[in-house]
Amino acid sequence: MSEIQFDGKTAVVTGAGGGLGKAYALLLASRGAKVVVNDLGGTFDGKGVDSTPAQKVVDQIKTTGGEAVANYENVSEWAGAQKIIQTAIDNYGQVDILINNAGILRDKSLLKMEIADYLKVIEVHLNGTFFCTKAAFAHMREQNYGRIVSTASAAGVYGNFGQTNYGAAKMGIVGLMNCVCQEGARYGILANTIVPTAGTRLTATVMPPDVIDKIKPEYVAPMVAYLSSELCQVSGKIFSAGGGYYSRAAIIEGPGVFFDPEAKITPEMIAEQFEQISSVEGGREFGSAMEQTGHILSKMSV
Numbered sequence: 001m002s003e004i005q006f007d008g009k010t011a012v013v014t015g016a017g018g019g020l021g022k023a024y025a026l027l028l029a030s031r032g033a034k035v036v037v038n039d040l041g042g043t044f045d046g047k048g049v050d051s052t053p054a055q056k057v058v059d060q061i062k063t064t065g066g067e068a069v070a071n072y073e074n075v076s077e078w079a080g081a082q083k084i085i086q087t088a089i090d091n092y093g094q095v096d097i098l099i100n101n102a103g104i105l106r107d108k109s110l111l112k113m114e115i116a117d118y119l120k121v122i123e124v125h126l127n128g129t130f131f132c133t134k135a136a137f138a139h140m141r142e143q144n145y146g147r148i149v150s151t152a153s154a155a156g157v158y159g160n161f162g163q164t165n166y167g168a169a170k171m172g173i174v175g176l177m178n179c180v181c182q183e184g185a186r187y188g189i190l191a192n193t194i195v196p197t198a199g200t201r202l203t204a205t206v207m208p209p210d211v212i213d214k215i216k217p218e219y220v221a222p223m224v225a226y227l228s229s230e231l232c233q234v235s236g237k238i239f240s241a242g243g244g245y246y247s248r249a250a251i252i253e254g255p256g257v258f259f260d261p262e263a264k265i266t267p268e269m270i271a272e273q274f275e276q277i278s279s280v281e282g283g284r285e286f287g288s289a290m291e292q293t294g295h296i297l298s299k300m301s302v
């Protein structure tokens with residue numbers, strides 16, 4: 001097959017000063033994309049600011065003949081998100097690709113979690129993804145083209161001890177992208193979500209150093225690059241990637257049971273049928289909320 005290239009395309013990668021975002025920015029730039037390298041800098045738990053990481057990635061891209069510009073705004077502020085997207089417009093006239101990747105961690109078990117740490121994590125991940133997506137969407141709609149890749153986590157999709165703030169934000173991003181997928185469809189805007197696994201400063205808090213060295217961000221980058229490309233035609237999907245593993249995760253609804261809605265339905269009837277209600281064997285995905293509602297109504301013969 002012909003090589004996937006990004007000539008003539010502009011990509012915004014948030015949190016691209018290190019870790020996964022850096023790997024995405026380098027790969028896209030090496031294949032012809034003009035890249036806005038956004039990064040606020042600061043610590044893994046979202047303290048302080050530093051323009052060095054984003055600038056270093058831009059310097060690296062330029063050294064190898066690529067084109068990039070740095071931006072140091074905070075994704076979790078609406079004004080900041082608008083400036084990130086405006087940087088793409090001012091420098092390159094368009095924004096074709098948005099990779100929502102910026103992130104922090106503030107892990108604590110539920111009872112120990114400070115409200116401020118809950119809110120901060122929601123602000124950076126969920127609000128940051130909403131703000132950047134909203135700002136980019138306006139331009140993508142004008143262009144009738146866009147690729148948006150946002151970042152969830154296994155902590156949200158499957159759960160993880162001590163990450164109620166992070167898990168809520170990450171699964172919120174899945175819900176956000178499911179809806180952006182619906183709204184973008186008629187404008188050629190595709191929105192997908194990645195569930196990465198990679199050794200970075202975030203995972204260095206929970207993984208041993210030899211594992212961190214092995215599962216490089218560079219393994220996730222090809223999946224994100226594909227989802228960012230013109231070749232990609234899927235939308236509203238969740239993909240796992242890491243350590244050479246690539247897969248799709250999905251929300252599946254089982255065939256369930258249908259009781260006669262005209263009859264009295266009791267909690268005991270639920271208890272009796274609970275095994276069948278719980279089974280996802282022979283289940284299916286729904287492309288939208290309307291499709292799921294339509295399924296229920298069709299069974300009711302409404």
Ligand code: NAI
Pocket residue numbers: 014015016017018019020021038039040041042044046053073074075076101102103104124128151152153154195196197198199200201202203
């Ligand atoms: P990282 O800490 O190396 O990269 C995150 C970058 O985001 C940092 O450079 C940081 O300065 C930047 N950032 C933080 N807050 C920002 C803000 N408000 N505005 C702009 N930039 C900001 O961590 P990593 O692992 O590369 O994380 C990238 C994304 O992948 C995050 O969303 C993370 O939650 C997600 N993720 C990573 C996993 C992994 O295995 N590394 C697993 C699951 C999800």
